[in-house]
Amino acid sequence: MEYTVSLVKLHIDERISALRTDALERGIPVADDETLQFLLLTLQLAKPTRILEIGTAVGLSSIAMLQACPTAKLTTIELEEERFMEAKNRFAEFGVIDRVTSYLGDAGEILSMMDGTFDFVFLDGPKAQYEKYLFDLKRLMCDGAVLFADDVLLYGWVSGEEPTPQKRHSIVDKIRSYLQTVTNDPELLTSVLNVGDGVALSVYKKTHKQTENER
Template sequence: MINEYTKELSSINAKNNIPKELIEMQTEYRENGVPTILTDGLNELLLMLSIKNPKTVLELGTATGCSGIAILKTLPNAKLTTVEKNHDIRLEAIENFKKFGVYDRVNSLIGDSLDVVMHLTTKFDFIFLDCNKAAYATLYPLLKDLLNEGGVIFADNILFRGYVSGEKQSPKEHRTLVKKIDDYNRLVSVDKDMITSFFDVGDGIAVSCKKIK
């Protein structure tokens, strides 16, 4: 009940923060089966970005660019490096970045997140983890190394439809994935280098901040 209440208020607030044209574009994509972060999850992301005000953001999982556009519209001075493995979707994202006037601040990379991340040399203030969920735990140590002190890793889908928490019983075909997401959640929860909090927002979000030493 309380959850429905906070969800409703967050979604009212999201409409103030996410450009109308972007919500429309996102809704259209979702209706056509293209995955993008849920609106309340996106609002949480924009909140964290506004608090942190990062100059450099790494996004794993560009899709059609909806979250990337929202990130850059929220942070007028930030640069976004974004990784997508699907060639056609990446090209569509580039068109959308241009349409929303943010392409000059985008470094769009093609490839598997793990391969790309292994070759990145510059560090980031904020990482938005939204590619294949099964790889989150494998990516985690690499992402930690790529994160500046005080930097944030924002991971989406960490409850995956309620299957990870056991709120809903996971269908057989998702059990391996659910186990891998749970591995990520447990990995970050015991990591003494990070402060992590888990949010029952959207499809579940884990926000981890690298401690300043």
Template sequence: MSNINYDYIEEYIRSVIPRKTDNLFKLRNFAIEHNVPIVEEETEEFIKFLISIKKPEKMLELGTAIGYSAISFTKSSDSIKNFTTIEIKNEMVEIARKNIEEEQLNSIIKVIEGDAAEVINELEDSFDIIFIDAAKGQYEKYFNLVLKNLNEDGIIICDNVLYKGMIANEELVNKRKKTIVKRLRNFLNKISKNKEYQSSIVPIGDGVLLVRRSN
């Protein structure tokens, strides 16, 4: 249970998601078997829906893992011509590149190895959608860094912002996670009160934050 929604709600939502018959099914199972955190199924479908509306040409992702979300999002829309994803762990980078090559998406998806904060400083491209799914305690830092790379009408999507319910319920907070929870709460509070942005927290998966510049 995610502590965001009741188990039966999650189970129902997942039951109506079309079953994957391609390599994504194998990749999700690999992630589960090897305890690699990837985007929740319902969150994946929600973001793919946003992509179908936004029709982005260029996307940026912080936190590649095995390349699952990069592959899934790219395959979901012909509009995506450039997908840049950043991963700090060499082992994950190698797995992701292998998976992307097997999907023949090398010409679209570019995996950059390194610390996201350092890599972003060197990025000059602008993006229509930026997906933040890296170290949760660094979300505010990442958000501020990627703003220079966000197109005027672009969207920033942050995953896991309700963090297993700990953000909303103090009783759920693990002692080892107190700093992360505090930082996430501060980040969410600042975004919600900042009139420069329109934002919404969607209680799906582990919580998704959507942000765009105010008109």
């Protein structure tokens, strides 16, 4: 199946599309078409070799990323055991299991214990925790790494385009705080894009030295 993002045409495996249909029918949240297309486009530019993903679900985005980067390795974290097990089966089915390290558990706990260096992070787990994860993500990212955070506009609530329902103010505040942090951090170059449900795309410039004006 062929899709178009701006002028770039990307190919998405038909089995991935079928996996998405199946996941959505079962109420499992997976990346929408527009986000997946943009994620794959970003990967074409960044050409990462070590990808970290928070929020595996059933492995759809993991497999798509590994297909887009045939020599890359992926580490991915999922909280729900059933999804984690299904993703493992999918990795075997799609022939990528040798390139995947998957963890079952809370991303915050796992990240705090993790070592390694990653040149691409797909942040797609619990939105309210994005800012908390930043400390460890920065520790795990190399200079020039790309941080791709999904769902940061959350139905237009975060931008204020749509009114936030009463019960969702807390998560909206937390995402706003994440966006404020990544846009103000001198070590992160960030753009917030109206793609899918909103993407915050950051590049980590680890060696940035503060100037007098920034102090």
